[in-house]
Amino acid sequence: MKRVLVGLGVLFALLLAILVIRALPTGAPAAGGATVEIPLDEPAIAGRLAEAIRIPTVSPAPPAERDPKPFEDFLVWMEGAYPVLHATLSRERVGGSSLLYTWPGTDPDAAPVLLAAHYDVVPVNPGSESAWTYPPFAGTIADGYVWGRGALDDKNAVVALLEAVTVLIESGFRPERTVYLAFGHDEEIGGQEGARAIAERLESRGVRAAWSLDEGSYVVEGVLPGLDVPVASVNVAEKGYLTLELVARGEGGHSSMPPPETAVGILAVAIARLQDEPMPSGIDGLTAEFLDALAGHLPFPLRLAVANRWLFGGLIASQLGGIGPGNALVRTTTAPTMLTGSIKENVLPTEAVGTVNFRLHPRDSIADVLAHVERVVDDPRVEVRMPRPGNEASKVSRTDSEGFRSIARAVREVYGPIVVAPGLTLGGTDSRHYGRVAVDAYRFNPMRVAGGDVAGFHGTDERMGIEELALGTRVYIRLLQIAAGAADAPDAPEA
Ligand SMILES: [Zn+2]
Structure with a gap:
């Protein structure tokens, strides 16, 4: 038992050493003072x-x-x-x-x-x-x-x-x-x-x-x-744009004798599913390059995490994903924005439409988003339609x-x-x-x-x-x- 504990201790010390070494400042420092003087009025x-x-x-x-x-x-x-x-x-x-x-x-x-x-x-x-x-x-x-x-x-x-x-x-x-x-x-x-x-x-x-x-x-x-230093974010790509409509249909009639689910209820479940399961996030490609460029200037615990993405990548992604701008940086975002249903409070809807706006991360295509929506909504009674063509994300320069x-x-x-x-x-x-x-x-x-x-x-x-x-x-x-x-x-x- 003791030997196992010692073994674990050595393993842990080794892991710590790897983490710290990887987090040591690498690459170029954030240059010295400005080197050009250009007088301007x-x-x-x-x-x-x-x-x-x-x-x-x-x-x-x-x-x-x-x-x-x-x-x-x-x-x-x-x-x-x-x-x-x-x-x-x-x-x-x-x-x-x-x-x-x-x-x-x-x-x-x-x-x-x-x-x-x-x-x-x-x-x-x-x-x-x-x-x-x-x-x-x-x-x-x-x-x-x-x-x-x-x-x-x-x-x-x-x-x-x-x-x-x-x-x-x-x-x-x-x-x-x-x-x-x-x-x-x-x-x-x-x-x-x-x-x-x-x-x-x-x-x-x-x-x-x-x-x-x-x-x-x-x-x-x-x-x-x-x-502690300013960042020149020279952006190498821009996100794509897609709006989808989810359409649920029902029989109509008087609301005093409703079916178990109305069109609005079916639509609500579909939208809730989409919101609960957004497109996957990730620290890859340009997000990884962005963090790498910053890494040397972050306080130690953050630097440790960024330098050891192989271990903390998921943690960083979920932390970033928890704040609006960070979330937008690491994934295709899902934003339900508009809803229509019945025209009157006591009339069953024959159709309910929810509008969802997506901003596509360069790793995802419009086809990927469509497949994701179909899979997550998982309800043949909900039609997914594209009211107008979207824009794919740009290529990454x-x-x-x-x-x-x-x-x-x-x-x-x-x-x-x-x-x-x-x-x-x-x-x-x-x-x-x-x-x-x-x-x-x-x-x-x-x-x-x-x-x-x-x-x-x-x-x-x-x-x-x-x-x-x-x-x-x-x-x-x-x-x-x-x-x-x-x-x-x-x-x-x-x-
Ligand atoms: Zn502008």
């Missing part, structure tokens, strides 16, 4: 973002209700605000009010790159206007911020890109590879007119970009408890590519100590379209956004820090110097 840049916000380029649903005037005004404003850029790059209107700029490279054989942003914004929620500290379309500059609708999503990127290219032109820079700038006018309603048409136009010319960069994430702080390395290097050089990690965009963006003409599609705006400001996305008091806007502009400048310059090639990938 920050108040002037903030002023131009404020001007952009004052033009209410609102994308309504349905699009037929769009007021074309602000969109025309915006295009005129761009020309006036960035004359040097407009004298150097060619510009074409595509798909209505979207724009494609071409900055020809000196090397016609080099694969081009595509940088994108959108200048339409979501409407302000009716009734919430008075809750804003400054009116949403006033473009107020105060307290170190530019305030208003579009400050975060996504006029900040439009302005920072235009600023970056202007600075480079004025410094005499000429790109070696062709640089495309794409500015969509209908991203908030799917980009069906703008980004899609831009992608089709490039495709028709046989353009194949090495990579594209569009919105999808930011430099964020405090994403995990105890994480590479992290060992020249594009990812260039973005990571530019971010590190501008920010100093920072973790660059491949992430997943939970919503839909124009990258869905641009991805068609690029080998890799990255989703990241290089501005820093504090945790509290995230609520401004599509919400109240949307604002962008002036300093943060300048940091983003510097990353774009540095990125173009690294990726499109004749200068030195990007570093080898950092572990």
